[in-house]
Amino acid sequence: MTSNFLTTFFRKFVPALVAIVIVLWLYKYYGALEYTLKNLAEFFRLIYEHLILVIISMAAAIAVGITLGVIMTRKALEGISPVIMAVVNVWQSVPSLGVIALAYGILPLLGMSGIGIVPALIALFMHAVAPIVRNTYAGVESVSSDVIESATGMGMTQKQILFDIEIPNAMPVIMGGVRTSTAIIVGTAPLAFLIGGGGLGFWIFTGIALVDMGIMLAGAVPVALLAMFVDYLLAMLEKVVVSKGIQADQYA
Amino acid sequence: MGTMLSFKEVTKIYPGAEHIKAINELSFDLEDGEICTLVGPSGCGKSTAMKMVNRLIPMTSGKILIDGQNIDRLNTIELRRGIGYVIQNIGLFPNMTIGENIAIIPKMKGWDEGRIKERVETLLDIVNLPAEEYIDRYPRELSGGQQQRIGVARGMAIDPPVMLMDEPFGAIDPINRDHLQNEFLKIQAKLKKTIVFVTHDIDEAIKMGDKVCLLKDGKLVQFASPEKMLTEPANDFVRDFVGGDRTLKRLNLLTIRTAIRPDPPVVLETEKSATAGTIMTETGAKHLITVDSEGRLTGYIDHEALKKDGETVEQIKCETEAFLPDTSSLKDGLSEIFSHDLEFLIVLDDSKRVIGTLYTDDIKKILRG
Numbered sequence: 001m002t003s004n005f006l007t008t009f010f011r012k013f014v015p016a017l018v019a020i021v022i023v024l025w026l027y028k029y030y031g032a033l034e035y036t037l038k039n040l041a042e043f044f045r046l047i048y049e050h051l052i053l054v055i056i057s058m059a060a061a062i063a064v065g066i067t068l069g070v071i072m073t074r075k076a077l078e079g080i081s082p083v084i085m086a087v088v089n090v091w092q093s094v095p096s097l098g099v100i101a102l103a104y105g106i107l108p109l110l111g112m113s114g115i116g117i118v119p120a121l122i123a124l125f126m127h128a129v130a131p132i133v134r135n136t137y138a139g140v141e142s143v144s145s146d147v148i149e150s151a152t153g154m155g156m157t158q159k160q161i162l163f164d165i166e167i168p169n170a171m172p173v174i175m176g177g178v179r180t181s182t183a184i185i186v187g188t189a190p191l192a193f194l195i196g197g198g199g200l201g202f203w204i205f206t207g208i209a210l211v212d213m214g215i216m217l218a219g220a221v222p223v224a225l226l227a228m229f230v231d232y233l234l235a236m237l238e239k240v241v242v243s244k245g246i247q248a249d250q251y252a
Numbered sequence: 253m254g255t256m257l258s259f260k261e262v263t264k265i266y267p268g269a270e271h272i273k274a275i276n277e278l279s280f281d282l283e284d285g286e287i288c289t290l291v292g293p294s295g296c297g298k299s300t301a302m303k304m305v306n307r308l309i310p311m312t313s314g315k316i317l318i319d320g321q322n323i324d325r326l327n328t329i330e331l332r333r334g335i336g337y338v339i340q341n342i343g344l345f346p347n348m349t350i351g352e353n354i355a356i357i358p359k360m361k362g363w364d365e366g367r368i369k370e371r372v373e374t375l376l377d378i379v380n381l382p383a384e385e386y387i388d389r390y391p392r393e394l395s396g397g398q399q400q401r402i403g404v405a406r407g408m409a410i411d412p413p414v415m416l417m418d419e420p421f422g423a424i425d426p427i428n429r430d431h432l433q434n435e436f437l438k439i440q441a442k443l444k445k446t447i448v449f450v451t452h453d454i455d456e457a458i459k460m461g462d463k464v465c466l467l468k469d470g471k472l473v474q475f476a477s478p479e480k481m482l483t484e485p486a487n488d489f490v491r492d493f494v495g496g497d498r499t500l501k502r503l504n505l506l507t508i509r510t511a512i513r514p515d516p517p518v519v520l521e522t523e524k525s526a527t528a529g530t531i532m533t534e535t536g537a538k539h540l541i542t543v544d545s546e547g548r549l550t551g552y553i554d555h556e557a558l559k560k561d562g563e564t565v566e567q568i569k570c571e572t573e574a575f576l577p578d579t580s581s582l583k584d585g586l587s588e589i590f591s592h593d594l595e596f597l598i599v600l601d602d603s604k605r606v607i608g609t610l611y612t613d614d615i616k617k618i619l620r621g
């Protein structure tokens with residue numbers, strides 16, 4: 001037990017701690033801390049905008065991605081699911097900046113503005129939904145056919161099989177998709193600034209433009225810490241939503 | 253008693269394979285409390301036949317009745333919940349604990365917590381996995397054999413009168429399989445379910461079945477008791493399928509009781525030694541079995557023993573291990589006789605009382621029929 005705890009401690013927490021210490025040192029060294037304290041009100045506004053971007057696009061991506069992924073596993077769609085998956089795969093290979101640019105370029109054709117928080121949200125969502133769809137589909141498909149057959153043979157309804165068997169057993173893979181797509185969103189969110197979506201990207205790009213490491217880090221460091229924090233939250237969430245019977249690291 | 257499950261001219265043609273009848277006018281009746289083993293070569297339609305009972309596979313024509321009710325008239329979900337289902341790869345739900353796996357159908361039936369808990373504990377007890385230790389484990393924390401037992405327990409959760417089992421012991425090594433089979437037969441002796449049991453192993457079919465249903469290319473070749481299938485195979489196919497060692501297989505199937513020679517030469521161990529000597533001279537017996545006042549085996553005496561000093565039989569008797577209960581198979585009996593080079597075996601009942609003897613001659617006579 002103790003040794004187990006120590007291994008986890010050294011494998012997971014020590015590297016994270018080292019990274020945080022280094023980042024915070026840079027933060028202080030280049031005067032980012034000072035800059036932030038001087039512009040505290042703006043800092044909070046940017047954080048707020050940034051969180052809005054991440055949380056809303058994330059929530060939408062999870063809701064839509066899981067739903068779509070599950071629907072694609074249903075018998076009726078057996079024929080077209082592989083086609084949708086192919087599209088999803090191609091879509092996922094478009095780089096972040098490309099997605100932002102696409103939103104900027106295409107939304108006006110649909111009669112919407114290409115500038116502002118809404119196009120930014122749409123772009124982030126579109127970018128993040130792919131891994132979730134893909135993993136949900138793959139996860140549900142991979143539930144053993146024996147398990148499904150015995151559930152059916154025992155007299156469980158389609159709905160019970162979906163919610164009590166298929167989704168819970170696909171959860172580790174679904175969560176993998178959620179974590180991937182969160183990483184993408186957190187990493188892409190600063191780019192939203194480029195199309196007027198706000199957020200910490202403002203300081204990052206300003207810093208770059210002015211060749212001012214302080215301003216740049218004042219935006220970049222909170223983004224990095226946010227990424228770590230969100231990943232940690234998701235790891236916690238995974239422990240809760242994935243049954244102990246199928247958690248991967250049980251015997252690692 | 254009465255017919256519990258009947259197939260009436262059931263035919264199955266799979267869509268896309270219209271020229272093949274996967275099941276061809278299959279008819280048979282199964283009594284309440286019987287195990288029917290469905291056996292035959294790979295692809296003969298065993299699984300298909302079984303899965304039509306709980307409508308996992310819809311039949312093309314014919315009727316299946318459970319307890320007189322046409323299954324087509326029942327709601328699919330209700331029908332399935334009334335039938336225990338156990339498959340080869342077990343299909344335990346990996347995301348649920350053992351307790352949750354077993355409780356799933358009772359829960360859906362709306363049983364209250366207390367009743368469910370009690371039932372789960374009873375079932376774990378029946379399959380010999382102590383509840384305290386196993387109820388909160390997950391399937392992956394169990395061995396294959398243990399998972400299989402949980403599969404059986406789950407299949408029995410709501411005490412269904414009918415159970416379907418598709419090669420339930422197929423994935424288990426021979427030693428553990430034998431053990432599980434015996435355990436299962438013990439459980440069945442108590443619970444008396446009507447069971448359709450699919451296997452491709454003729455030995456298992458003979459061992460587990462009250463009736464054996466032998467299929468070939470979707471057609472019923474023979475439906476009979478194992479004994480009958482061995483002694484009176486319907487045709488050459490059956491003869492081949494049961495194998496050239498039919499006779500030896502019957503040894504496994506028959507119990508010692510069927511070949512027992514009654515009225516064994518016994519003497520009370522409280523008798524005088526001299527009396528024993530007189531009995532042996534008079535009857536010409538080379539051995540006398542000694543028993544206590546309850547008729548339980550204590551040993552034996554022979555001419556050597558008679559030469560010993562000793563007033564009573566008890567003082568001169570020898571120990572013996574040449575005995576078996578009458579419920580053992582003839583195979584075990586014969587094996588015992590051969591391996592210890594015995595003239596005969598002493599046969600005991602449940603309470604170790606001597607009820608007869610077993611001679612190789614009698615076994616031969618039985619096998620000759």
Ligand SMILES: Nc1ncnc2c1ncn2[C@@H]1O[C@H](COP(=O)(O)OP(=O)(O)OP(=O)(O)O)[C@@H](O)[C@H]1O
Pocket residue numbers: 266267268269274292293294295296297298299300301452
């Ligand atoms: N879904 C299906 N579609 C078409 N044909 C099928 C289907 N399922 C089974 N069959 C065919 O029906 C026949 C009977 O199959 P079934 O699975 O019942 O055999 P089985 O006796 O259980 O064989 P095994 O011992 O290999 O499990 C086989 O010829 C098989 O190819």
Ligand SMILES: [Mg+2]
Pocket residue numbers: 298299300
């Ligand atoms: Mg089969």
